[in-house]
Amino acid sequence: MKKSLFISALVLVAMVSCKKTSKSPFEWNITKYAEVDIEAPDLSGISDNGKEVLNLYRFAADEVDAIYWEQYFGNKQALLDSIKDPAQKTYIEINYGPWNRLNGKSFIDGIADRSPGVGFYPADMTAEEFNAYDNPDKNSPYTLIRRAKDGTLETVWYHDAYAEHIDKISNYLKAAADITIKPSVRKYLLSKIEALRTDKYYDSGVAWLDMNDSKMDLVIGPNEAADDQLMGLKRSYEAFVLLKKEARTKELMQFVSRIGEFQQNLPGDPAYKTFQPGTGSNIFSCDALYYAGKANAGVKVIALNLPFDNDVQRDKGTRTILLENIIRAKYNKIIAPAAQVLLSVEATEHLVSEAFFWNIAFREVAHGLGVKETVNGKGSVEQALGSFNSTLEEVKANAAGVLLVCQLQKHFDIHRIFTKEDALTTFFVSTVRSELFGEGSSLGRANIMIYNYLKEAGVFDRKASGQYTLDLKKMEEALSNLTALVLKIQATGDKAEAEKLEAKYSKPSPNYEADRQNLAFAGIPVDIRLNFKK
Numbered sequence: 001m002k003k004s005l006f007i008s009a010l011v012l013v014a015m016v017s018c019k020k021t022s023k024s025p026f027e028w029n030i031t032k033y034a035e036v037d038i039e040a041p042d043l044s045g046i047s048d049n050g051k052e053v054l055n056l057y058r059f060a061a062d063e064v065d066a067i068y069w070e071q072y073f074g075n076k077q078a079l080l081d082s083i084k085d086p087a088q089k090t091y092i093e094i095n096y097g098p099w100n101r102l103n104g105k106s107f108i109d110g111i112a113d114r115s116p117g118v119g120f121y122p123a124d125m126t127a128e129e130f131n132a133y134d135n136p137d138k139n140s141p142y143t144l145i146r147r148a149k150d151g152t153l154e155t156v157w158y159h160d161a162y163a164e165h166i167d168k169i170s171n172y173l174k175a176a177a178d179i180t181i182k183p184s185v186r187k188y189l190l191s192k193i194e195a196l197r198t199d200k201y202y203d204s205g206v207a208w209l210d211m212n213d214s215k216m217d218l219v220i221g222p223n224e225a226a227d228d229q230l231m232g233l234k235r236s237y238e239a240f241v242l243l244k245k246e247a248r249t250k251e252l253m254q255f256v257s258r259i260g261e262f263q264q265n266l267p268g269d270p271a272y273k274t275f276q277p278g279t280g281s282n283i284f285s286c287d288a289l290y291y292a293g294k295a296n297a298g299v300k301v302i303a304l305n306l307p308f309d310n311d312v313q314r315d316k317g318t319r320t321i322l323l324e325n326i327i328r329a330k331y332n333k334i335i336a337p338a339a340q341v342l343l344s345v346e347a348t349e350h351l352v353s354e355a356f357f358w359n360i361a362f363r364e365v366a367h368g369l370g371v372k373e374t375v376n377g378k379g380s381v382e383q384a385l386g387s388f389n390s391t392l393e394e395v396k397a398n399a400a401g402v403l404l405v406c407q408l409q410k411h412f413d414i415h416r417i418f419t420k421e422d423a424l425t426t427f428f429v430s431t432v433r434s435e436l437f438g439e440g441s442s443l444g445r446a447n448i449m450i451y452n453y454l455k456e457a458g459v460f461d462r463k464a465s466g467q468y469t470l471d472l473k474k475m476e477e478a479l480s481n482l483t484a485l486v487l488k489i490q491a492t493g494d495k496a497e498a499e500k501l502e503a504k505y506s507k508p509s510p511n512y513e514a515d516r517q518n519l520a521f522a523g524i525p526v527d528i529r530l531n532f533k534k
Contacts (some may be wrong), residue, residue, distance in 0.1 A: 024087035026107075033094055034525040036329045040533045041243050041289055050216060053176045053185075054241060054289065057218045060172040061239035061292035063165045064220060068237045068293035070162065071119050072227060073097035083108070094298065094529055101298030102438035102526070114440075116387070117230035121145045122153070129153065130231060139383060141235040142199035142222060158222060159199050162237075166196050169220070184211040189218075196221060205312035209280050209319055217242040217286060217321070223306060224294065225382070225390060226442045232387040238293035240304070245324055248285035251415075252322070252361065256281050259317070262362075262404055263369050268484030272491035275371045281317030283361070287325040290532050299437055299527045302327045303360045305367035305397075310380055318368040322361050326530070331356050333528055339429045341522045342515065344467050350425035352418040355405070359427050362408075363401030370396060374493035384493025391506070392498055394446030396486040399479045402427040406476060424472045428460070432468075436516050436526055439506065448512070449505040453482050462511055466518045 043051055069076040079098065083089050088107075095101050099114035106113050115123050121130070125145065130138065133153045137143050143155040159166055170193045177189040188207040195204035201221065211217075219242070222235035255262075259277050266273050295301050304321040307313070331353050339351040371381060378384040385392060406420040435451050437444030454460060457478035460468045489497050 024085050026085060026087035026091045029091050029107075030087060030094070032520075032526045033529040034333050034527075036333065036528045036530055038288065038325060038329075038530055038532045041287060043243075046215065047181070049179045049181060053180055054216060056172045056176040057216070057220075057239075057241045058290050060169045060176075060218075060220060061241055061290055063169045063172070064237045064239040065292040065296070067162045067165045068297070069096060071236055072294075072297070074119060079108075096297040100440070102436075102440050102444065104440040115230075116228075117234075118227055119144075120228050120234040121230060122147045125153065125230075127230060139233060140199070141225060141233055144234070157199050159197055169193075169196060182211075182214050185214050185216075187211070192220065201307065201309055202311055205307035205309050206280075206316050208307065209282065209312070209316050212282055215244050215246070217244060217284065219304065219306065219321070223308060227294065229387055229390075229442070232382065232385065232389045235308075236294035238295040239291070240288060240295055240301075240321075240323075241290035242284075242286035242321065242323070243289055245285040245287060248322075248324065249283070252283040252285055252320075255365070256283055259365070259368070262365060265404070265407055266369060266400055266483060266487065267403070267480040268487045271375060272484075272487045273370055274375065275314070275369070275373070277313055277368050278315050278317035281319065281368065283320040283322075283365070285322045285324050288323045288530075288532075291530060296530070299441070299443065300326060300330075300530060302330055303364045305364040310372040313368060313372060320361065320364040320368070322357065322364070324357075326528075327357055327360055328353075329528055334433060334524060335426070335429055337522065337524050338433045338519055339426075341466065341518050341524065342429055342432055342468055343425070344463075344469050347425055347468070347470060350419075350422045351429060352422040352426060354416045355418040355422040355426040356430065358405050358409075358414055358416065358418075359402050359423055359430070361401075362404040363397045366397040366400035366404060367393065369400065370487050371491045375491045376493065378493035381490045381493060385490065385495050385498050388495060388498040388502055389490075390442035391445045391449070391502060392486050392489060394443055395449055396483060396490070398427075398431070398446060398450060399483045399486070403476070403479055403483060420476075421472050424475050425470060428454075428468070428470060428475065432515055433519070433524075435508070435512065436519070439508070445502065445506045448508055449502065450479075450482065452505040452507075452509055454478050455509060455511075457481075466514060 080089055098106050098108040098111045104114040137155040142158045144161050146154050146156050148154045173189045173193050177186045180186050188211040191204040191207040195201045219240040222237050225235050227236045228234040259281055263273055302323050305318050339348050374384050382389050405423045408414050409420045431447050431450050435447035439445055459475045459478055460470050462468050
């Protein structure tokens with residue numbers, strides 16, 4: 001203990017010293033995001049045409065990045081040109097704007113804190129004004145809300161607002177379609193062009209799921225609505241350029257036929273898990289070659305479950321993608337060292353990298369489970385719960401995902417050497433670390449809620465040293481109860497109950513700041529920033 005305290009003191013002195021000698025206060029902020037070099041991939045099995053397709057994917061992704069800047073903040077170049085401090089510019093680029101991603105606070109003089117609707121709505125628009133606006137297009141995930149000349153509200157479709165960038169993206173994708181040797185890839189790319197030009201994504205979603213014979217993958221377009229914290233509707237543009245890992249994908253695909261079984265094994269009332277995903281689902285393991293837009297902003301995504309289109313999910317299914325090189329980087333840079341700070345020596349024996357991978361895998365599978373439409377005529381879950389949907393969906397996926405891993409590993413269904421105790425312990429470390437993303441994001445709020453729910457259930461004991469001891473039996477039971485509760489709220493579209501649940505559990509506990517300081521003193525970053533090598 002004395003040695004530990006001595007080391008912490010040295011780290012603190014070093015931090016203070018660095019702050020005194022630093023040319024910019026933003027240099028310390030940048031260190032909270034550990035830089036990770038993503039080495040150029042081995043493309044020895046890719047044809048020359050395939051390599052050119054990858055280049056075109058990346059060019060298209062850069063245009064998506066430009067759209068996202070406009071969506072989230074506005075004029076990127078004008079903002080950067082107004083800043084002289086190079087470190088502050090880097091911090092702006094990490095956050096994709098002047099607001100700290102973890103709490104929404106502005107770090108630039110003269111710019112107000114982030115508004116809940118960011119660039120999707122007029123800054124002065126209230127939820128009440130939006131609700132009173134009589135235009136069905138307002139609820140589309142693909143429209144912006146703007147002020148007309150007379151001060152009233154009007155809608156602008158994404159494909160009109162970002163037409164110049166979409167034309168460039170379409171040209172890159174058409175060029176890729178022309179040279180690919182894979183018919184499924186060509187079909188997907190051409191359907192994606194049509195989707196981007198019309199904001200109708202059903203056909204491209206189906207074509208994407210059918211494109212399962214390519215070593216390369218491209219995720220591109222407006223996907224998640226996490227940035228819209230006002231109405232919870234508007235989706236942000238992002239792009240991922242990916243290279244499939246064939247052996248791991250083959251291992252993961254054995255679970256596809258069991259999606260219906262996983263749905264039924266979720267806890268709670270059977271009435272709240274009636275949704276039947278389509279039979280065209282698949283699970284891929286990939287290495288990420290490039291991120292752009294929302295995917296690259298602040299906390300880095302390590303897995304996906306798409307598309308979000310409820311009709312595609314019902315008729316065809318979803319694709320879960322595990323971003324293996326990014327998962328590995330986060331485990332090595334953050335999760336493993338965080339466990340040494342947060343867990344007792346005995347508990348660290350249950351921290352296993354494979355458990356982390358499979359927890360992430362089934363978290364994404366869980367996104368495709370539960371219900372998508374309310375069972376009582378309130379429409380989609382997304383519309384019924386509004387701004388509360390994103391956070392609750394993250395709670396559901398995290399809790400349900402680790403429960404599925406526990407069920408599978410109890411019967412040795414995952415042929416990797418780890419136990420359900422390893423899965424739960426590794427999940428807890430990830431939860432504590434991820435709650436430090438803060439209240440400013442749905443992901444941060446979700447992990448704070450899970451932590452507080454587990455605390456109320458008596459799952460852990462935090463000692464004066466800052467280390468946790470865990471009751472894993474209680475943890476599994478508490479996660480089951482929490483999953484059942486969230487599924488009920490989603491299925492019934494109970495917005496009042498969603499608000500009540502978030503209000504009760506989403507405030508950081510007194511342990512939050514202590515854990516944050518202990519992890520900071522140990523030099524553990526909040527997240528990573530990616531440097532993609534060509």
